[in-house]
Amino acid sequence: MSVPLYRSKAEFFKTLGHPVRIRVLELLSEREHGVSEMLRDTGVEPAYLSQQLAVLRRADLVVARREGTAVYYALTSPQVAELLRTARLILTGVLAGRAEPPDDHRAPAPREESP
Template sequence: MTTPLYQLKAEFFKTLGHPVRIRVLELLSEREHAVAEMLPEVGVGPPHLSQQLAVLRRMNLVVTRKEGPTVYYSLTSPEVAELLRVARVILSGVLSGQAELLADLRSSAAPEGSPEGNARGRGRS
């Protein structure tokens, strides 16, 4: 019996559901990085970064190459970078909509007598 595609997608998105992994993928979207280069950018210790890189390797989202003692990581596919870009666009729209909703809520919740409340009440008798 094969695993349904929706379950595989859920596992894929679970893999992306960690801030360190997202940050690593963002860095690798720019170019390949050595582990030592990523450490100050992700803000975790070497063991934690290694653990998160291993998760990304197991899901075949990143690959490694070794040059002397240095291990370099890169994305397996440019579509990973595209997915992160699309997520940013979606989040920008969601946050923009939330900001508009918040502004509407604030203006409708202004107490009578306040500048916002007086402006709202103008024209009504």
């Protein structure tokens, strides 16, 4: 029996639901990165980065290649970068909405009383 699409989507978003994994995907959205670069840019310990990269590999979101002793990572699909851009747009709108609610959500102006 196949897994319903909504469950697969939930698992996918769980995979994305970690700040270090999001940061790694953002870096890889720009270009391929070596592990040493990602360590510098994420500020996490090597073992921790390795764990997060393993999660992303299992989800087929990133692919690794070895060049000598260095390991480089890249996104498996440009659609991952597009998803991150879309998420940024959504969040920008949500956060902007918190600063000042749209006209139809503002409290009504106080009524002036008649003499």
